Amino acid sequence: MAVPKKRTSKSKSKSRKAIWNRKAYYESKKAISLGKSILTGKSNSFIYLNSISKLNEAD
Template sequence: MAVPKKRTSISKKKIRKTFWKRGGYWTALKSFSLAKSISTGNSKTFFV
């Protein structure tokens, strides 16, 4: 028979959520930086 799991504490859930959001922040920052360098023509690694 299935047994329900224990409830995760609010603080633990908050830590995981913040960590997950931080990863998205850095990805967005990198992509914005790349887009900026492409639009100005300063990109050395990305060819249009």
Template sequence: MAVPKKRTSISKKRIRKNFWKKKAFWTTLKALSLAKSVSTGNSKSFFIEQKKRIES
């Protein structure tokens, strides 16, 4: 027979939420850092094809 699950405590829910937020925060920091290094041309781990400018 099916039995309803026990309710998750608010503190446990908050801990899990904060863990997820922390993970997302570090991911966005890394992405921003990579974007900055690519835009300035200082990236050593990310290769981007540079277009040649045609001067007329």
């Protein structure tokens, strides 16, 4: 017969949620930073085409 598992403590679940939130925070900071660098034209790590006309010329 199946036995229910023990309940996870509040501190353990809160710490897991805090880790998850911290990871999401740093990923959002990186995304905002990349977006700002693309807008200012100082991006070295992201390759993209500026307009649709360049996209059509490549084909």
